[in-house]
Amino acid sequence: MEIRLEHLSKIFVDKTGRETRAVDNMDLVIPSGKLVGLLGPSGCGKTTTLFMIAGLHKPTHGKIFFGDDDVTKLSSDKRGIGLVFQNYALYPHMTVRQNIMFPLENLKIEYNEAVARVNEMAKLVGIEDQLDKKPAQLSGGQQQRVAIARALVKKPRVLLLDEPLSNLDARLRLQTREEIKRIQKETGITTIFVTHDQEEAMSISDEIVVMNFGVEQQKDVPQKVYTNPHNLFVAKFLGNPPINVLRGEIKSNQLFIQGVLIGDKIAKDGLYDVGLRPEDFKIDEKVGIAVEHPEVEITGRDTLIRFMIGDTQIRALVDSETYSTANQIRLTVRSNKIHLFDIESGDVIR
Ligand SMILES: Nc1ncnc2c1ncn2[C@@H]1O[C@H](COP(=O)(O)OP(=O)(O)OP(=O)(O)O)[C@@H](O)[C@H]1O
Numbered sequence: 001m002e003i004r005l006e007h008l009s010k011i012f013v014d015k016t017g018r019e020t021r022a023v024d025n026m027d028l029v030i031p032s033g034k035l036v037g038l039l040g041p042s043g044c045g046k047t048t049t050l051f052m053i054a055g056l057h058k059p060t061h062g063k064i065f066f067g068d069d070d071v072t073k074l075s076s077d078k079r080g081i082g083l084v085f086q087n088y089a090l091y092p093h094m095t096v097r098q099n100i101m102f103p104l105e106n107l108k109i110e111y112n113e114a115v116a117r118v119n120e121m122a123k124l125v126g127i128e129d130q131l132d133k134k135p136a137q138l139s140g141g142q143q144q145r146v147a148i149a150r151a152l153v154k155k156p157r158v159l160l161l162d163e164p165l166s167n168l169d170a171r172l173r174l175q176t177r178e179e180i181k182r183i184q185k186e187t188g189i190t191t192i193f194v195t196h197d198q199e200e201a202m203s204i205s206d207e208i209v210v211m212n213f214g215v216e217q218q219k220d221v222p223q224k225v226y227t228n229p230h231n232l233f234v235a236k237f238l239g240n241p242p243i244n245v246l247r248g249e250i251k252s253n254q255l256f257i258q259g260v261l262i263g264d265k266i267a268k269d270g271l272y273d274v275g276l277r278p279e280d281f282k283i284d285e286k287v288g289i290a291v292e293h294p295e296v297e298i299t300g301r302d303t304l305i306r307f308m309i310g311d312t313q314i315r316a317l318v319d320s321e322t323y324s325t326a327n328q329i330r331l332t333v334r335s336n337k338i339h340l341f342d343i344e345s346g347d348v349i350r
């Protein structure tokens with residue numbers, strides 16, 4: 001089931017009449033059967049977008065379509081959605097089985113059919129041996145899987161997940177995120193996964209949508225968003241260690257930073273914000289930025305070096321072996337790995 005947002009906006013107005021534009025004119029297509037990550041910093045409008053799709057918030061402007069159905073005015077319970085929140089919100093006094101079965105109670109489903117569905121869902125999320133326990137007797141990851149089973153038991157058209165892994169520790173996060181990916185693949189249900197964690201979004205999503213201030217910044221497969229950021233915000237938001245950003249100058253198709261030649265780059269003469277990913281530096285003994293007094297952190301195959309250009313700290317991730325055997329460390333960056341951004345707008349220069 002494809003989800004389509006057309007000119008979708010949500011403006012909250014507080015008691016004093018002050019407006020917050022939580023979502024601002026979003027046009028977005030979530031392809032059928034895909035897992036799309038909705039990514040952005042706190043307060044950028046992710047939950048508001050999800051809640052409008054879920055029917056929990058009424059849009060101020062715009063429309064929402066599920067396939068060909070305009071669901072904008074449809075109440076939440078008629079949309080056929082499954083929702084999972086950050087805090088699992090299970091009923092503590094009910095068993096796992098009762099929790100998963102709960103959404104079926106108001107439907108006219110035969111008891112035997114309901115039990116069969118609960119068993120099917122429990123198996124899907126891998127908690128079939130936990131059905132008689134109470135939520136408090138489960139780990140956080142297991143509780144979140146119960147929440148997912150409960151969201152799926154009505155066979156929704158769309159699965160909406162709002163930071164479902166935030167309350168889990170690092171190991172469980174990783175495990176549960178792989179589980180979610182598997183469950184999504186097995187069911188083929190169109191899924192939106194909200195997170196502010198770029199690594200999580202990159203690893204789990206077929207496509208990611210990066211948001212800032214209620215506005216979509218870029219939508220593409222994760223690798224493309226990473227290698228071809230459309231603006232400085234997206235470039236900075238993705239990547240760990242983060243992209244280095246420096247003021248640079250193009251003169252006759254060569255890039256200089258603080259007077260040092262970095263490499264060739266075809267662009268109009270002028271000043272730019274230059275983005276250089278740590279892993280895109282290459283060691284050279286003759287040309288490039290001379291690295292003086294670096295702080296060095298060997299992480300195995302890679303070595304992270306930190307050094308200053310003028311008053312800006314640069315992080316570069318280089319091959320440990322090349323680094324340890326080089327006589328003199330200079331760094332260059334290949335032309336196609338140099339990202340130039342307009343100083344005013346932050347938009348990428350192509
Ligand atoms: N019910 C509300 N009333 C007024 N303002 C709201 C309401 N809900 C959200 N907002 C505002 O709308 C903006 C977007 O909020 P939203 O919850 O969608 O952000 P988010 O991207 O989900 O952030 P987080 O990562 O912290 O969960 C914020 O500025 C927030 O303060």
Ligand SMILES: [Mg+2]
Nearest residue numbers: 046047048162
């Ligand atoms: Mg939120």
